[in-house]
Amino acid sequence: MSLGSQKILSPEEIAVRAGEQLSFLHLPEPGLFAERARRLRALAEGHAMRDFLLFVAELAEAQHRALSARVAVPLPAPADIAAAADAGEPLLPAATFPRAAVWRASLRGLLADLACHLADGPARATALRLAQAGDEPLEAQAGRLLSGVMLGLDLAGAPLIAAGLQLHWVRLVQQTAAAHAGGPVAPFGRIDDPTACPCCGSPPVASVERLGGEGARYLACGLCATQWHYVRIKCTRCQSTKGVSLQSLVATDDCDTTTGAAVQAECCSECGHYLKLMHPARDNGLEPVADDLASLTLDLLVSEGGLQRHGLNLLLLFGAPDEAAPPGREH
Template sequence: MTASSTTQKLLSPEEIAVRAGEQLTFLHLPEAGVFAERALRLRELAAGHAMRDFLLFVAELAEAQHRALSAGTEVPLPTHEQVDAAARAGLPLLPAETWPRTAVWRESLRALLADLARRLLESPAKATVLQLAAASDEHLETQAGRLLTGVMLGLDLATAPLIAAGLQLHWVRLVRQTAARVAGPVAAFGRIDDPTACPCCGSRPVASLERLGSEGARYLACGLCAAQWHYVRVKCTHCQSTKGISLQNLVAADGSMPEAQPAVQAECCSECGHYLKLMHPVRDNGIEPLADDLATLTLDLLVSESGLQRHGVNLLLLFGEPDESPPPGREA
């Protein structure tokens, strides 16, 4: 559909002052229906989409995540001492790269994969799902570690979305149960020293969005635990500069805009050469950050042609060199 992009220069490079910013809710934790809403949006976006089959597969995956989250499995939670230590240090309480992953996440992943396989019927992906479900603990842990630390070497890109789904499920449980049982959302999770990272798990955002009901305030959406935290507008989410910020939109092949006010744009920074998508639910109230990020891959491709690098990460769709790692269950 699209073959080029158009750049919209903003009138001012300075930050937009958020009215009574301190009164805004800083952090929104993932709701119980986060995966169900994602699945619904993916099915809606899949209609007529060039990536229809993939979006429908991810929708099935999100529905399996929802069923697993609804089961109420308990996970080991941080202590009050760990909560206090993280707050004093200005660090996320549940850092994705270093937080201990106990056996419960692997057990939940295997159960999720078994549930998913039963619903895939004759899908070509079913064999991959079953193969990963039978993989060794060592393989699952090695792949999870590479995924969470951004190590592409040896990462199996074919099964990475499935591993990511298990990790998302685990961290959503961690965040929700910590807030409910340890110290409450305000005491457990707050501002950290790095405003561009998730205050719950330290992950990079998958996208940013102007939340409905927040007077147009911009929030970053975590691609792992689905938390959303406030971040001022017209400010780079990578280098935090307020200079050289512009918005790029998809345009039709004939050069015309497909819509007067696109619901998804790329906020680009000429200072550091990075970008992150900015989503506008007021223009499409069905927006779900991870789902709409997947469905606007064309925008990523067009922006990257200008040399910009993506700041955020979508764990369900990664790119890299052809994998040379051994099949599931046999690590090198």
């Protein structure tokens, strides 16, 4: 299997196609986890990572059931909204926003529910172990995940803890938007760093050419599932407009958005990084987190060319587990 390169549109062509009226933000929908689960199950058919994708599908379905329970979470005050807006910073920064105890209670409930839907084996055992873990080790693992510190991660438990954090931040975004709708200052909007999620400050997991809006590109947050507009010609890491190219597992001869690979790697020779670009017009079932997991072959082939991955998928991380004991175990 080999990579194919594809020319991208010029800034002028992007401007003509994008038009003037675009929604900057698309906040997470109530059915996002159910949609993710459906996509994962569809992608799992005949896939080399079938068992893992089906496991994540079960996890997403447990997240959907938990989100449907409508558990209330503590929300930022109007003064916090005004301060974040004035500073040009996200209102709910993943690394520093206080995590209320409800996130741990929800995580434990999520894991207990998940365990009921898993067969006996390592995954079920890990879910049950984490459901019994104390507050301190859970907070330590959550802090590592949200601050990008891979050293000391419990690799087996990281996707499960990440699922609890995703659930909590989706609730935060949804409930904050509802509680402060029509207020003097919008809770979520543009921030100083256009490459970071405007709601939680996390890096994107992938970018998506949304249907409608003439294929405008949005970055998709892997934590709170918010999507925000970002022009296609710029690198999503260094913001350079030079040396940006598209690579895929399917070579194409043109830029027709209705043909070619549904998932591509947008590569930047200036900073040496890449982020996946997904085209729902080529596969209407695309879901950023699910399709990122299912396209690891693309990551491997692009990395062989010396490029580093920019997208962050909290459900598939690597770390150094020997430096710290997993949650619920003694050093």
